[in-house]
Every structure is written in structure tokens, then in C-alpha cells.
Amino acid sequence: xxxxxxxxxxLASRPEGRPKASDLRLDTQPIPEPAEGEVLxxxxxxxxxxxxxxxxxxAKSYAAPVEIGAVMEGGTVSRVLRSRNxxxxxxxxxxxxxxxxxxxxxxxxxxxxxxxxxxxxxTALGVLGMPGFTAWAGLLNIGRPRAGETVVVxxxxxxxxxxxxxIARLQGARAVGIAGGAAKCAFIREELGxxxxxxxxxxxxxxxxxxxxxxxxxxxxxNVGGAVWDAVFPLFNxxxxxxxxxxxxxxxxxxEFPGPDRLPVLMRQVLSRSLTIRGFIQREFAKQMxxxxxxxxxxxxxxxxxxxxxxxxxxxxxxxxxxxxxxxKNFGKLLVRVAPE
Amino acid sequence: xxxxxxxxxxLASRPEGRPKASDLRLDTQPIPEPAEGEVLxxxxxxxxxxxxxxxxxxAKSYAAPVEIGAVMEGGTVSRVLRSRNxxxxxxxxxxxxxxxxxxxxxxxxxxxxxxxxxxxxxTALGVLGMPGFTAWAGLLNIGRPRAGETVVVxxxxxxxxxxxxxIARLQGARAVGIAGGAAKCAFIREELGxxxxxxxxxxxxxxxxxxxxxxxxxxxxxNVGGAVWDAVFPLFNxxxxxxxxxxxxxxxxxxEFPGPDRLPVLMRQVLSRSLTIRGFIQREFAKQMxxxxxxxxxxxxxxxxxxxxxxxxxxxxxxxxxxxxxxxKNFGKLLVRVAPE
Numbered sequence: 001x002x003x004x005x006x007x008x009x010x011l012a013s014r015p016e017g018r019p020k021a022s023d024l025r026l027d028t029q030p031i032p033e034p035a036e037g038e039v040l041x042x043x044x045x046x047x048x049x050x051x052x053x054x055x056x057x058x059a060k061s062y063a064a065p066v067e068i069g070a071v072m073e074g075g076t077v078s079r080v081l082r083s084r085n086x087x088x089x090x091x092x093x094x095x096x097x098x099x100x101x102x103x104x105x106x107x108x109x110x111x112x113x114x115x116x117x118x119x120x121x122x123t124a125l126g127v128l129g130m131p132g133f134t135a136w137a138g139l140l141n142i143g144r145p146r147a148g149e150t151v152v153v154x155x156x157x158x159x160x161x162x163x164x165x166x167i168a169r170l171q172g173a174r175a176v177g178i179a180g181g182a183a184k185c186a187f188i189r190e191e192l193g194x195x196x197x198x199x200x201x202x203x204x205x206x207x208x209x210x211x212x213x214x215x216x217x218x219x220x221x222x223n224v225g226g227a228v229w230d231a232v233f234p235l236f237n238x239x240x241x242x243x244x245x246x247x248x249x250x251x252x253x254x255x256e257f258p259g260p261d262r263l264p265v266l267m268r269q270v271l272s273r274s275l276t277i278r279g280f281i282q283r284e285f286a287k288q289m290x291x292x293x294x295x296x297x298x299x300x301x302x303x304x305x306x307x308x309x310x311x312x313x314x315x316x317x318x319x320x321x322x323x324x325x326x327x328x329k330n331f332g333k334l335l336v337r338v339a340p341e
Numbered sequence: 342x343x344x345x346x347x348x349x350x351x352l353a354s355r356p357e358g359r360p361k362a363s364d365l366r367l368d369t370q371p372i373p374e375p376a377e378g379e380v381l382x383x384x385x386x387x388x389x390x391x392x393x394x395x396x397x398x399x400a401k402s403y404a405a406p407v408e409i410g411a412v413m414e415g416g417t418v419s420r421v422l423r424s425r426n427x428x429x430x431x432x433x434x435x436x437x438x439x440x441x442x443x444x445x446x447x448x449x450x451x452x453x454x455x456x457x458x459x460x461x462x463x464t465a466l467g468v469l470g471m472p473g474f475t476a477w478a479g480l481l482n483i484g485r486p487r488a489g490e491t492v493v494v495x496x497x498x499x500x501x502x503x504x505x506x507x508i509a510r511l512q513g514a515r516a517v518g519i520a521g522g523a524a525k526c527a528f529i530r531e532e533l534g535x536x537x538x539x540x541x542x543x544x545x546x547x548x549x550x551x552x553x554x555x556x557x558x559x560x561x562x563x564n565v566g567g568a569v570w571d572a573v574f575p576l577f578n579x580x581x582x583x584x585x586x587x588x589x590x591x592x593x594x595x596x597e598f599p600g601p602d603r604l605p606v607l608m609r610q611v612l613s614r615s616l617t618i619r620g621f622i623q624r625e626f627a628k629q630m631x632x633x634x635x636x637x638x639x640x641x642x643x644x645x646x647x648x649x650x651x652x653x654x655x656x657x658x659x660x661x662x663x664x665x666x667x668x669x670k671n672f673g674k675l676l677v678r679v680a681p682e
Binding site: 246 | 403587598599600605606611613617
């Protein structure tokens with residue numbers, strides 16, 4: 001019988017355009033021993049998120065790229081298997097950033113203890129974690145929806161979009177969600193309570209969106225770009241706010257984009273409608289994290305915010321699941337169950 | 342001897358691209374008689390401003406277009422020739438919006454009395470008027486320069502740009518001005534005290550601008566667009582703020598803009614550098630006007646803010662002067678002296 005090994009995915013090559021499974025390489029190593037002050041973690045859940053596409057590229061972004069041959073980065077929910085750190089006890093579950101691997105060492109910095117009695121631990125990677133906080137912080141600090149205003153968000157069945165729409169409604173705004181396919185649209189309307197849901201695959205998608213926003217768009221939470229942007233753009237009201245947290249539709253694009261050049265048209269609208277376009281990364285608002293957790297946990301307990309997880313089984317499923325994520329194949333927050341809780 | 346007439350410029354046709362003198366038609370009418378409650382105004386100065394190009398087009402913008410056959414819109418400094426309104430006395434000088442004409446009636450609404458002892462009355466159209474307020478309100482509300490930051494502004498010898506740079510310096514920021522030609526550059530550096538002045542006509546303009554901003558750009562006050570935007574764009578620091586108050590370089594453009602499409606590249610930078618792009622019209626901040634006037638008048642008295650006027654003589658010079666304004670031919674705030682003070 002062989003000893004259990006640390007299975008891990010290394011970045012094998014930088015993708016050109018759409019990532020291929022071969023851009024990631026499975027590697028096995030002996031499970032490492034924690035030194036004094038360290039803990040050995042076993043990954044329970046690995047979070048798969050669109051931002052990871054950026055880390056695979058060498059292009060300068062808001063964070064350093066993953067080096068070729070290094071373990072792919074990623075947030076995890078992990079269990080303390082062995083502890084030589086007085087702050088952690090074996091068996092505890094923590095939020096970590098162990099990356100795409102089954103085991104990892106940590107000196108304890110950046111770990112956050114999770115209480116399984118408070119909420120399912122997987123939510124620390126979704127509605128109560130980075131995606132939920134991205135929605136909450138971007139919508140409330142930048143979007144600032146007021147009662148009666150119209151808020152539009154795409155990828156609305158995903159972890160960010162679903163929170164954006166539900167939080168918008170809790171502010172008294174109308175929430176219009178965009179998603180791919182009838183099942184997702186039914187979910188955001190019927191389960192999440194959005195005021196309208198539009199399928200971006202419909203041939204008359206721009207007309208449907210305009211019809212769903214009869215008083216224009218006051219907040220567009222941008223997380224996709226591409227054709228959705230083009231459909232929302234003519235609908236902006238004066239003083240509309242556009243928090244930009246992601247552009248998944250263009251993450252796989254390389255080189256120049258063909259014309260016409262839409263920049264002068266954008267700037268003309270920015271000027272004539274006094275638009276605000278504001279990019280952000282959630283860490284900018286890190287000080288608000290405790291307030292977020294308290295408020296969001298309350299909303300979940302009260303049934304005011306719902307969430308959906310899409311869990312794939314086994315670390316080896318991660319590459320294909322991630323490639324599918326970039327194409328909208330997931331339905332809810334995408335997680336890899338690496339080991340049973 | 343003929344009686345004096347009201348000379349006025351009517352919008353004769355909507356320009357396609359660059360306006361032609363024939364798009365404006367000189368018309369003469371008998372000088373009207375004020376009714377009870379009205380005043381008859383004589384225009385002393387007519388302000389010429391880039392926004393007027395937008396009013397000549399039918400395209401929806403932040404204000405309604407001037408109708409064909411109507412008097413061209415414009416701010417004026419005017420003298421009360423006859424008054425049948427108890428609030429105004431003959432001989433008083435007022436800020437008005439009489440348009441491109443030598444005389445106008447007013448019911449008194451929107452007029453503001455000017456005190457020639459306080460400041461030259463022409464400044465009510467420039468540094469102490471709409472252009473100065475545009476600079477002050479946009480820079481302080483949206484740009485928010487902090488000490489040590491770098492602020493870039495184009496059209497820097499003009500009424501908005503010159504105020505932006507000088508106010509930026511009063512906040513402790515570095516001011517980098519862009520202007521067309523050696524004389525304007527010398528003026529903004531030597532007379533206005535900008536830290537650097539770059540000639541956008543220089544073949545290596547982008548490299549010169551980059552060299553003048555060794556620590557990047559924190560605030561870009563956008564009033565031109567075009568090639569200046571392209572040169573500033575790579576220099577934005579994280580959290581840079583971009584108040585957008587004008588796009589003079591593209592006002593004469595019609596139809597689609599040729600590729601490549603720069604919008605996805607812009608949005609990628611918005612995201613990766615957490616940029617803020619915010620269009621505005623000064624009237625949004627109208628409540629701050631008294632504070633502005635007091636502060637700006639103080640700065641002028643103390644010699645901390647300087648200004649330059651470019652005065653052309655006679656209403657009949659207005660069309661060519663306006664066409665030249667769109668090409669940067671003016672040097673300072675462009676005014677038409679319609680009648681002697």
C-alpha cells in the first residue's frame with residue numbers, strides 16, 4: 001500500500017487564448033512535514049474563480065502571475081491535519097489560500113478559523129467569502145443603488161452576480177439579472193427573487209434587456225464585458241455608476257481587438273451622461289470585511305440572501321471545471337471537493 | 342443715419358464635422374423694447390467655449406441642441422441699457438446668457454450683477470465663471486489630488502486647463518500641462534508655475550510626457566481626448582482618477598471610428614488599476630458656486646492663480662474665432678468684445 005501523496009496542479013504553460021487542460025500538470029510529492037510553528041493542511045474545497053485566468057498570464061495585472069512550474073493559486077477550505085503552531089488544533093477547519101493541491105504547509109498567517117456550526121464551511125469561498133464580499137463591497141461602495149433605481153448584473157446565477165442582485169433588492173432597487181439559458185434565468189427569478197432575468201443567448205437579447213429596464217439603468221455591475229456591455233451601454237441613465245470587477249468575456253482574448261473603435265463613443269457617453277466607471281478589487285475594501293460577514297450572515301439566516309453551489313468531485317476535475325467556468329458552464333459557485341469534510 | 346440694430350448669429354445649418362462660417366448666419370433685427378418686468382441688455386463680452394460645438398449638433402447630449410434658425414447660445418457679460426425691472430438699474434453690468442447677439446431682452450431670471458471694482462467683468466466668463474468653476478469643481482470633487490501626486494491636464498493654457506494646474510499645485514500636487522506650441526508651453530511653465538509643460542505637437546510627445554511623470558499619473562483631467570488620451574493612458578497609477586469634462590479632439594468627428602477597438606484595453610486597465618473615470622458637467626456642483634467664487638477670487642487677489650484672456654474684436658469675428666477654438670488657435674480664455682465697457 002502506497003503512502004498518501006500531495007497531489008498538486010502546476011502551471012505548465014501560459015495559455016494562448018482559451019486555456020487547455022495541458023496548461024496545467026498534475027504532480028505528486030510526498031506530503032510535507034510541518035516544521036515548528038507550521039501546520040499541515042488538507043484541502044477540503046478548492047475555489048475556482050475567473051480571476052485565476054489572469055494569474056495564468058504573464059501580463060501585468062493587479063497581482064503577480066503564477067510562475068511556470070509553480071502550484072496554481074486558489075482559495076481553499078482546509079482541515080488542520082497536524083499542528084506545530086499553538087494557534088491551531090488538529091481537526092480545525094480554516095479558510096486558506098493553499099492553491100490547487102491536496103495538502104499544504106502554512107505558518108498560520110492568513111488562515112481564518114471557520115465554525116461549521118455557523119454556516120457550511122464551503123460558504124467561506126462563496127457567499128460569505130471573496131465573491132460575496134466583491135458583490136457587497138462593489139455594489140454598496142461604488143454602485144450605491146437607491147430605492148427605485150435599476151441595477152443590472154450579468155453572470156447572475158454565479159456567486160458574485162447572485163449576491164449583487166439580492167443585495168440590490170435589499171436596498172429597494174430593481175434587480176435585472178442576465179444569465180445563459182432558461183434554467184439559470186428561472187433560478188434567478190424564482191429562487192433569488194430578481195425582478196427580471198434575461199437570457200443573453202436569445203437572438204433579441206438587447207431588445208429584451210431594454211424592455212426589462214423601461215426606466216433605464218442606474219447601476220451596471222460589470223463582471224463580464226463583451227456583448228452584455230454593448231447591450232447595457234445605450235441604457236445608462238444620467239449619473240449611472242458602473243463598478244467593474246471582472247471582464248470574463250475578454251479574459252481569453254489576445255492581441256488587438258478589431259474595430260470600430262468604441263472608446264470615443266464610450267467617452268462621449270461618459271461626458272454627456274455623467275457616468276462613473278470604477279474598477280475595483282475587493283481587497284481595497286478589506287477593512288469592511290467584518291461588517292460584511294455580519295450583515296451577509298444575517299441575511300442568509302433570515303432567508304433574504306440565497307446561494308447556489310456547483311461542486312465537482314476530486315482535484316483531478318479542477319482543470320476541466322475551470323475551463324468550463326470561463327465559458328459559463330457552471331451553475332452557481334464553482335467548488336472542487338478535494339476531500340470529504 | 343440708420344438706427345442701431347440688434348445683430349445676431351443664427352444657427353443656419355448643423356455642421357458635418359468641422360463647422361464652417363456659413364453654418365452661422367448674421368441677421369439684424371430692430372432692437373427690441375423691454376416689456377414691463379424686462380430689461381434690455383447690451384452685450385459687452387460673448388464667451389466662446391468648446392461645449393458650443395455640441396449645441397450645434399442634433400445628437401442627444403447633456404443639453405438640448407440649438408434649433409436651426411435660433412440664436413446661437415452663449416454666456417455673456419452685458420450692460421443694462423433700459424430697465425423695466427425693479428431689480429436692475431440702467432448701467433449695471435450683469436452676467437447673462439444672451440447668446441451670440443449684440444442685444445437681448447431678459448426678465449431678470451438667471452442674471453447676476455457684477456461689480457467691476459471687484460474683478461474685471463470679463464473674468465465672470467473665465468477664471469471666475471463657468472470655465473474656472475469647471476476646473477475647480479471637477480478637480481476637487483472628482484480628481485481629489487493629494488500632496489505629492491501628479492496631475493496632468495491638456496489645453497493647459499486655456500481657461501479650464503490653466504485653472505486645473507494651478508489649483509492642483511495649491512493642493513500640493515505636481516502639475517504637468519500639455520499645450521500646443523512653444524509659446525503656450527513657456528506660458529504655463531513660467532507664468533502659471535506648472536511643474537512641466539509638454540508640447541503635444543512634438544514628434545516624441547508620448548515619451549516626453551512619460552518622462553515628465555516619472556511616478557505615473559494620479560489625476561488626469563480630461564478635456565481633449567484623442568492623441569493626448571493615448572499618451573496619458575499607459576501612465577495611470579493604481580486608483581488614478583479621471584474627471585471627464587470635455588473631448589474637444591473628437592467634437593468634429595462623425596460616424597464610426599476606425600479600429601482597433603480600444604474599449605477592451607481600457608476596461609482591462611480600469612480593472613487592473615482600479616481606475617475611476619467620471620464624466621461631469623459643472624452644473625452638477627452648482628451648490629458649491631459661492632464657495633468657489635470666494636476661494637478663487639482670493640487666490641487671484643493673492644496672485645496664486647493667474648489667467649490669460651484672448652479677446653477678439655466685434656461680434657462679426659465670432660464664427661472664425663469659434664472655429665479656431667476647436668483647433669486650439671486661441672491662447673487663453675476666448676472672448677469676443679461686442680461693445681466697449
